[in-house]
Structures are given as C-alpha cells and as structure tokens.
Amino acid sequence: MKEEKARASARVDGRGPGDGRAFIGMPAFPEAAAEAVGNDTLRANLRHATRTIRDKRAVAVAELDDWAELREAGKQIKDRTLHRLDHYLVQLEESVTAAGGTVHWAADAAEANRIVADLVKATGESEVVKVKSMATQEIGLNEALEAEGITAYETDLAELIVQLGEDRPSHILVPAIHRNRGEIRDIFRSEMGKWGRPAPEGLGDSPAELAEAARLHLREKFLRAKVGISGANFMVAETGTLVVVESEGNGRMCLTLPETLISVVGIEKVVPTWRDLEVFLQTLPRSSTAERMNPYTSMWTGTSDDDGPSDFHLVLLDNGRTDVLADEVGRQTLRCIRCSACLNVCPVYERAGGHAYGSVYPGPIGAVLTPQLRGTTSEIDASLPYASTLCGACYDVCPVAIDIPEVLVHLREKVADRGGRGHRLEKAAVKAAGWVLDRPGVLAAGERVAARTRGLHPGRLPGASGWTDSRDLPRMPAEPFRDWWRKNRS
Ligand code: SF4
Numbered sequence: 001m002k003e004e005k006a007r008a009s010a011r012v013d014g015r016g017p018g019d020g021r022a023f024i025g026m027p028a029f030p031e032a033a034a035e036a037v038g039n040d041t042l043r044a045n046l047r048h049a050t051r052t053i054r055d056k057r058a059v060a061v062a063e064l065d066d067w068a069e070l071r072e073a074g075k076q077i078k079d080r081t082l083h084r085l086d087h088y089l090v091q092l093e094e095s096v097t098a099a100g101g102t103v104h105w106a107a108d109a110a111e112a113n114r115i116v117a118d119l120v121k122a123t124g125e126s127e128v129v130k131v132k133s134m135a136t137q138e139i140g141l142n143e144a145l146e147a148e149g150i151t152a153y154e155t156d157l158a159e160l161i162v163q164l165g166e167d168r169p170s171h172i173l174v175p176a177i178h179r180n181r182g183e184i185r186d187i188f189r190s191e192m193g194k195w196g197r198p199a200p201e202g203l204g205d206s207p208a209e210l211a212e213a214a215r216l217h218l219r220e221k222f223l224r225a226k227v228g229i230s231g232a233n234f235m236v237a238e239t240g241t242l243v244v245v246e247s248e249g250n251g252r253m254c255l256t257l258p259e260t261l262i263s264v265v266g267i268e269k270v271v272p273t274w275r276d277l278e279v280f281l282q283t284l285p286r287s288s289t290a291e292r293m294n295p296y297t298s299m300w301t302g303t304s305d306d307d308g309p310s311d312f313h314l315v316l317l318d319n320g321r322t323d324v325l326a327d328e329v330g331r332q333t334l335r336c337i338r339c340s341a342c343l344n345v346c347p348v349y350e351r352a353g354g355h356a357y358g359s360v361y362p363g364p365i366g367a368v369l370t371p372q373l374r375g376t377t378s379e380i381d382a383s384l385p386y387a388s389t390l391c392g393a394c395y396d397v398c399p400v401a402i403d404i405p406e407v408l409v410h411l412r413e414k415v416a417d418r419g420g421r422g423h424r425l426e427k428a429a430v431k432a433a434g435w436v437l438d439r440p441g442v443l444a445a446g447e448r449v450a451a452r453t454r455g456l457h458p459g460r461l462p463g464a465s466g467w468t469d470s471r472d473l474p475r476m477p478a479e480p481f482r483d484w485w486r487k488n489r490s
Pocket residue numbers: 287335336337338339340341342343365394397398399400401402
C-alpha cells in the first residue's frame with residue numbers, strides 16, 4: 001500500500017517509475033523492509049533467485065586457482081586509477097575525440113539529462129532504444145526525456161518487464177528479480193500492446209515463450225531506432241574504447257544499429273589500459289551471472305565510416321562521485337563493477353528485497369553508495385547505513401574487495417554525528433565513562449556508592465526506554481567485585 005502511495009506521489013511529482021528520483025519520498029529502510037518482509041510471494045521469489053545465483057557463482061569462482069590474485073589485482077587497478085582519476089579521464093577524452101567521438105562533462109543529473117535531451121532533439125528523433133544502464137537510471141533519464149517528448153524504450157528483458165509493469169528495479173543485474181514467471185506473463189499480456197507489438201495470443205509462462213514474446217516486441221524497435229543510449233561497464237583510457245558486458249544481445253543491437261549512439265557513464269568506470277580490462281573481464285562474469293566468459297561483450301572506439309553509429313557522444317557523469325572520492329574510507333565504493341554478488345549473499349537483501357533501499361542501487365552496495373551520492377539528509381538515505389547486520393558476506397564475495405562493513409560503520413558514524421539530543425547525551429556519557437575508567441580510585445568509590453544505593457536504582461533508564469523497556473537491567477551486586485576479592489582471595 002505504501003509502495004503504491006510512493007509510486008502515486010512520484011507520478012504526481014512528474015517522475016515516473018524506474019526513475020532514480022521516483023524513490024524520493026519513500027519511507028526509511030526499517031519501515032519499507034518491514035512491509036516487504038510481510039509479502040510471502042516477494043520473499044519466495046527473492047529466496048529462490050538469490051540462492052540459485054549465489055550457489056552458481058560459488059562454483060564458477062571455485063574453478064579458478066588464482067581467484068584471490070585476480071581479486072587483489074582488480075582492487076589495486078581500481079585504487080591506482082582512482083588515485084589519478086583526473087589524469088586518466090583527460091587521457092580518455094583525448095582518445096575518444098581522436099577516434100571521432102565527442103565528450104561531454106556532466107557535473108550532475110540535471111546537466112547530464114539536458115545534454116542527452118539536446119543531443120536527441122538535434123537528430124529530430126522522438127524515440128530512443130536503451131541498453132540497460134545504472135547511470136541513466138540514477139539520473140532519471142527516461143523521465144527527463146519523456147518531459148521533452150522523447151520516448152525511451154528499455155531493451156534488456158528485465159528492464160522491459162520493469163518498464164511495462166510501471167515498476168521500479170529491485171536488483172542491479174536482475175531488475176525484475178521480485179517478479180515470478182506468472183506475473184511477467186500477465187504484464188506482457190496486458191501491457192505490451194500499449195507500447196508496440198502485443199504479446200502473442202495465448203502466451204504462457206515458460207521462459208522460452210516469454211523470451212520470444214520480448215524478442216518479437218523489441219525487434220521492431222531495434223530496426224526502427226535512429227538513436228541508441230547506453231552506459232558502459234568500462235572505458236579504456238589508452239584507446240578511448242567503451243565496453244558493454246551483457247547477456248542477451250539487446251545491447252549489441254542498440255550499440256550497432258542506430259545512427260547516433262549516446263553513452264552516459266560514471267567517471268569511475270575508466271581503466272587505464274587493455275591489460276587492466278583483462279582482469280575485470282574474468283572477474284565480472286563469474287561474479288554476476290556465474291559464467292566463465294560473458295556472452296556479449298561489445299567494444300567500440302569512436303566512430304567508423306563502414307560500420308556502427310556514425311555519431312558517438314560520451315557523457316561523463318560526476319553526480320557526487322568526486323565527493324565520494326574525497327572521503328578516505330568511502331572512496332573504495334568507487335571500485336564497484338556492479339556485479340551484484342553482494343546482493344545475492346546478503347541476508348538482509350534476501351528478506352527485504354531491493355525496493356526497500358529506496359534507490360536504483362539496492363543491497364549492500366546501495367547501502368554505502370546511495371548515502372554517499374545523495375547525502376544523508378533524507379530519512380531513507382540516513383537509514384541505509386543501518387540496513388545491514390555487518391556479517392561481512394558482501395566483503396567476502398566482492399571481486400574488487402570493497403570492505404562494505406567498514407564503509408557502513410563509517411557512514412553510521414557520520415549519520416550519528418549529525419544526530420540530535422539523544423546522540424549528544426550518549427557521547428557525553430561515553431566521555432564521562434572514559435574519564436572514570438582512567439581513574440581506578442574514582443571507579444572503586446563509584447562502585448561502592450552504586451552497590452549501597454542499589455535498592456534505589458530504577459528499572460528503566462530515562463531517555464533509553466527503547467532499550468530498557470524490552471530488557472531487564474542487571475541487578476547490582478551487594479558489594480563490588482574488588483571488595484569481594486580482597487575479602488576472599490587476598
Ligand atoms: S560492491 Fe563488490 S560485490 Fe557488490 S556489486 Fe560492487 S563489485 Fe559487486
């Protein structure tokens with residue numbers, strides 16, 4: 001019900017589902033998660049899907065004797081690149097320009113959306129096809145284009161399900177992971193005809209039938225589109241090459257058939273050389289889809305007279321990333337290659353689902369990335385660093401060794417530091433306790449006073465009733481341990 005309200009208010013605000021901004025106004029994580037946990041179908045869908053991917057990933061990773069070395073290499077390449085990000089971005093710009101592309105710099109979502117909308121309008125087109133892209137979801141590109149009279153068609157199967165169902169993505173890799181086959185069949189039957197070619201008569205819910213329906217629906221869009229929009233998994237600075245890693249072939253269609261290609265990519269996606277890329281092309285498929293080698297890896301460098309788009313634009317997106325880079329603990333978040341392995345092992349994600357995180361980045365990575373990109377001023381963003389048990393499973397599987405629990409604790413400290421009276425009292429109490437514990441004589445005197453007045457101690461602590469209402473305060477002993485020891489053991 002609350003989800004419906006959030007969706008409705010997003011529409012009233014002129015923001016549609018699937019828009020990164022559509023999550024704004026959602027309740028804080030504990031409230032949203034509590035509602036999701038009560039949804040048996042959602043939990044069953046998530047449990048089945050995450051456990052299946054998790055087990056397959058473990059097998060795929062165990063096949064490699066040098067997995068630990070690859071993981072360490074990935075971490076070091078990312079850290080080295082982030083350390084000199086300005087240098088590699090300028091090198092990338094020079095390479096892309098030399099290869100016939102045009103580079104645009106976007107400081108925030110509004111600027112990126114403006115650039116893309118202007119580029120599409122300059123072509124005279126009112127439709128674009130899209131490759132699945134987290135960056136364009138983050139900035140709410142589809143809705144920004146819609147406001148300009150441009151329709152964006154998602155072509156990834158899961159993104160198509162989300163778009164047709166007027167839903168929001170709930171997983172980085174499998175955005176419709178919260179849907180089962182029956183639900184998808186119903187969405188296709190009722191919605192496909194409103195967007196183009198309708199679902200075939202008598203559509204069933206077998207994977208083959210659903211995939212065929214999507215294929216037929218999308219094909220006419222691929223063949224008609226003059227403008228394609230993508231993100232990129234990697235950008236190679238030394239040659240200006242962009243790389244998209246996907247499993248369905250829809251990306252290959254969007255990247256090669258249209259005359260104009262616009263790629264919106266976060267600045268942290270740059271890698272210096274092809275040797276560096278080699279590491280990630282081994283770790284990403286095994287971590288995300290448990291494949292030894294990715295099915296469709298598309299790479300392009302500028303434009304070519306004979307093949308592919310004749311006009312290529314790269315929009316380099318900051319949108320808070322340089323602020324993340326400035327944070328010594330938080331900057332490791334920018335190593336993320338969006339494999340989603342951390343989501344699939346997270347006990348909190350498995351139960352709460354992706355929508356509860358109030359962002360296009362759900363799960364453990366979302367709990368650390370979103371509050372850094374958006375700040376912690378809203379209730380939902382301030383609650384995200386607490387959306388974890390700190391069990392560390394996310395760190396164990398991360399192919400670039402992001403210590404997510406460390407960043408979570410760091411962000412909790414930041415949120416708490418901005419806290420209200422309760423937090424100030426807690427800090428004062430800890431400071432006073434430190435002073436007493438530093439002085440054994442004062443501590444001993446305090447213990448004796450506490451023991452003699454134990455009959456007067458309250459059962460509840462004022463200001464901490466949230467804690468003491470559901471827990472018994474331990475009863476103070478009649479004499480301090482140090483006095484007992486002196487009498488009985490000295
Ligand atoms: S944080 Fe690590 S495990 Fe999670 S999506 Fe990013 S790279 Fe993958």
